[in-house]
Amino acid sequence: MEGDYIYSRSICIATNANCNLQCTYCYETNKKNVDFDVNEAIDLLDKMLKEPTERGTKIKLHGGEPFLVFPKIKHLCETLWKNAYPEFFHIHITTNGTLVHGHIQEWLYKYRDKLTIKLSLDGNEKSHNTNRPNSFKSIDTKFFINTWPNIRVNMTITPDTLPLISDNVIFIHSLGIKDILAHFSLMTDWSKGKYEQIFYNQLILLVDFYLKHPHLKPWSFFTYDISRIIDDEPYLAPCNIGQLKAYDFQTRKYYPCHMFFPSVGGENLTDELTQIDLSTDKTEEECCIKCPFIKLCVTCYAENYIMRGSISRRDMSLCSLQQINLVALFRFEYERLLHINKPTPSDIRKMITIQKLHSQITEIEAKYNLK
Numbered sequence: 001m002e003g004d005y006i007y008s009r010s011i012c013i014a015t016n017a018n019c020n021l022q023c024t025y026c027y028e029t030n031k032k033n034v035d036f037d038v039n040e041a042i043d044l045l046d047k048m049l050k051e052p053t054e055r056g057t058k059i060k061l062h063g064g065e066p067f068l069v070f071p072k073i074k075h076l077c078e079t080l081w082k083n084a085y086p087e088f089f090h091i092h093i094t095t096n097g098t099l100v101h102g103h104i105q106e107w108l109y110k111y112r113d114k115l116t117i118k119l120s121l122d123g124n125e126k127s128h129n130t131n132r133p134n135s136f137k138s139i140d141t142k143f144f145i146n147t148w149p150n151i152r153v154n155m156t157i158t159p160d161t162l163p164l165i166s167d168n169v170i171f172i173h174s175l176g177i178k179d180i181l182a183h184f185s186l187m188t189d190w191s192k193g194k195y196e197q198i199f200y201n202q203l204i205l206l207v208d209f210y211l212k213h214p215h216l217k218p219w220s221f222f223t224y225d226i227s228r229i230i231d232d233e234p235y236l237a238p239c240n241i242g243q244l245k246a247y248d249f250q251t252r253k254y255y256p257c258h259m260f261f262p263s264v265g266g267e268n269l270t271d272e273l274t275q276i277d278l279s280t281d282k283t284e285e286e287c288c289i290k291c292p293f294i295k296l297c298v299t300c301y302a303e304n305y306i307m308r309g310s311i312s313r314r315d316m317s318l319c320s321l322q323q324i325n326l327v328a329l330f331r332f333e334y335e336r337l338l339h340i341n342k343p344t345p346s347d348i349r350k351m352i353t354i355q356k357l358h359s360q361i362t363e364i365e366a367k368y369n370l371k
Contacts, residue, residue, distance in 0.1 A: 005055075006055060007053075007055050007056050007057060007058040007090075008053035008054050008055040008056060008057065009048075009053055009057050009058070009243065009245070010057070010058040010059075010060065010243060010244045010245070011045070011048065011057065011058070011059055011060065011244070011245045011246070011247065012060040012061075012062050012244060012245070012246035012247070012257065012258050013036065013041055013045075013059065013060065013061055013062065013246075013247055013249075014036060014062055014063070014064075014246070014247065014248050014249055014250075014258060014261060014263075015035070015036050015061050015062065015063055015064065015066045015069055015072065015073065016034070016035045016036060016063050016064040016065070016066065016068055016069045017033065017034055017063070017064045017250070017263050018033060018035075018063070018064045018065065018068050019063060019064045019065045019068070019096070020065055020068060020096075020098060020099065021065070021096055021098065021132050021133070021135055022133060023131055023132045023156075024130070024131050024132075024133075024158060024160075025131060025156060025158050025185035025186070025187075025188065027186050027187045027259070027264050027303075028064070028261075028263045028264055034249065034250050035069050035072065035249075036069070036072065036249040037249055038072040038075055038076050040249070041076055041247075041249075042076060042079050042080065044247065045059065045076075045080060046080075046083070048087075049080070049083075049085040049086075049087040049089055050085060050086065050087070051087065052085075052086040052087045053087060055088075056087060056088035056089055056090065057087055057088070057089040057090075058089070058090060058092060059080075059089055059090070059091045059092065060092045060093075060094070061073060061076075061091065061092070061093045061094070062094050062246075062258050063094070063095075065095065065096055065098075065099065066093050066094070066095060067093075067095055067099040067100060067104060068099065070099075070104055073093070074107060077091055077111065077114070077115070081111075081114060090114070090115075090116060091114065091115050091116070092115075092116045092117075092118060093115060093116075093117055093118070094117075094118045094120070094154070095117060095118070095119060095120070096119075096120045096132065096135065096139075097119050097120065097121070097138070097139040097140070097141075097144065098135050098138035098139055100139075100140060100143065100144075101140060105140070105143055108147065109143075109147055112147050112148065116148065117144060117147075117148055117151060118151075118152050118153075118154055118181075119139070119141075119144050119151060119152075119153050119154065120132070120153075120154045120156070121139065121141070121153045121154070121155060121172060121177075122155055122156050122157075122158075122161060122168065123155065123161060123164065123167070123168025123169075123171055123172065124164075124167060124168055124171040125137070126164075127160075127161045127164050127167075127168050130158075130160050130161055131156060131158055131160070131161060141175055141177075145175060145176045145177060149176075149178075150178060150179060151177060151179065152179040152180075152181055153172055153177050153179065153180050153181065154181055154183075155168065155169070155172065155180055155181065155182040155183075155219075156182075156183060156184075156185050157182060157183065157184050157185065158185045158188070159185075159188065159190070159193055159195070162195055162198060162199060162202070163198050163202070164202075165199070165202040165203075165206070166202045166203075166205035166206050166209065169182075169206055169209075169219050170206075170209060173213075173216055178216065178217050179217060180219040180220060181220045182219050182220050182221055183220075183298070184318060184321070186259075186300055186303045187303060187306070187307060189317055190315075190317040190318050190321065191316075191317035195320075195321060196320055196321070196324055196368045196370070197368070197369075197370065197371070199321055199324055199325075200324050200327070200328065200368070200370045203221075203324065203325060203327075203328035204328060204331075206218075206219070206222070206328070207222075207328055207331055207332045207335070210222065210332065211332070211335055211336065214336075218332070221325050221328075221329070222328075222329055222332050224296050224329060225346075225350075226296065226326075226329060226330065226333060226350055226353045226354070226357075227346065227349035227350050227352070227353045228295045228296065229292060229293060229295055229296060229353055229357060230349075230352065230353050230356060230357075231349075233295075235283075235294060235295050239257070239300075241256055241257050241301060244256065244257050246258045246260070246261065248261045248262065248263075250262060250263065256301070256302075257302060259300060259302030259303070260302050260305075264302065264306065283299075283312055283314065284310070284312040284313065285312070285313065285314060285316075287316075288314055292357065292360055293322075293323070293326055293357075293360075296322075296326065297314070297322055298318075298322060299314045299315065300315075303315060320368065323364045323367075323368075324364070324368060324370065326361065326364070327361055327364050327365055327370060330354055330357070330361050333350050333354060334351075334354050337350065337351050337354075
C-alpha cells in the first residue's frame with residue numbers, strides 16, 4: 001500500500017545502525033554496531049497485531065541501511081505474513097537502494113504487494129553523489145519504478161545541493177517517479193549562508209515547471225494545504241509524531257520517533273520525552289506564536305531538543321527559507337487556480353486564503369528583496 005493512507009497506528013523498528021554509505025548529512029552520529037533481535041521484534045509485533053484497530057498498523061523498518069541485515073528482514077516479514085492476524089498491517093522499508101540487486105530484488109518483487117519501499121534519492125548523479133558519495137550508479141532505479149509505480153522518493157536538500165533543486169526535481173520526475181518527499185537536512189546550521197534569493201529562484205523555476213505539467217504531482221514543498229492557515233483546526237506536526245511509536249533495540253525502549261533514538265541524540269535523552277504529547281503544538285517562541293503561517297511551519301521536535309535543548313525551540317535558521325517557500329507556494333496556487341473552470345470547495349478556500357494573506361506575502365517579498 002502506497003501513498004497517503006492513514007493508519008490507526010504506526011511503529012518504527014530500528015533494524016540496525018550500520019550503513020554502507022557515508023552521507024554528508026547523516027544525523028546518526030552516535031550509532032553503535034548493533035543489529036536488532038529479530039525474534040524479539042517478531043514477539044513485539046505479534047502482540048500488537050493481535051489487537052485490531054480500525055485502519056490497521058504501519059510497520060516501518062528503518063536503519064542504518066536495513067538491507068545490510070536482509071536475512072533478518074526476510075525472516076521477520078515472512079513470519080508475520082504467514083500468521084493470521086485480526087489486524088491489517090503493511091510493511092514499509094526505507095533504503096538507499098544500493099544493495100537491492102540479485103536475490104534481494106527477486107524477493108522484493110515476489111512480495112511487492114505486501115511491501116512498500118521508500119527510496120532515498122537526492123537528485124541527479126552529481127547532486128546525489130555530492131550528498132551520498134559514489135552511490136548513484138549502484139541504484140537500479142528502473143527496478144524500483146517498475147515494481148512500485150507510485151514509489152515515494154526521499155530527497156534531502158543540503159547547502160551544497162540547494163542551488164540545483166529545480167534540476168534535481170525535474171530529473172527525478174524524468175525517471176518516471178511521481179512522488180517526491182523533500183526536506184532540508186537536519187542538524188544543519190542554515191544561517192551560515194545567504195540562500196534566500198537562490199532558493200527563491202529555484203522555486204520559481206519549479207512553479208513554472210509544474211504549471212506547464214499539471215498532470216504531475218508537485219513535490220512536497222508545493223503540496224501544503226494553504227487553507228489550513230485560516231481554518232479553526234489546531235496545529236498538527238507535518239510528520240506523524242504523536243501517533244508513531246519507535247522501538248530501539250539498543251536501549252529496548254520506545255521513543256516518540258526514530259529521531260529520538262540515542263544513535264541520533266546521544267545517551268542523555270531523558271525518559272520525559274516518552275511522556276510528552278507531541279501531537280499538538282509545543283511552540284514557545286513569541287515570534288512563532290504570532291506568525292500567521294505557523295500552521296504550515298515544518299519543525300522537527302527531535303532536532304529542536306537535540307540542538308536547542310527543548311522541543312519547543314524551533315530552528316530559526318530555516319525560518320527565512322520556509323517563508324520564501326510560502327511565497328512560491330502562494331504564487332503556484334494562485335496561477336493554478338486561475339485556470340480552473342470548476343473550482344472545488346478546497347480550491348475556493350485556498351483562493352480565500354490567498355486574498356486574506358496577500359499583504360503578509362508581500363511583506364515577505366519585500367523583507368528578503370525577492371526578485
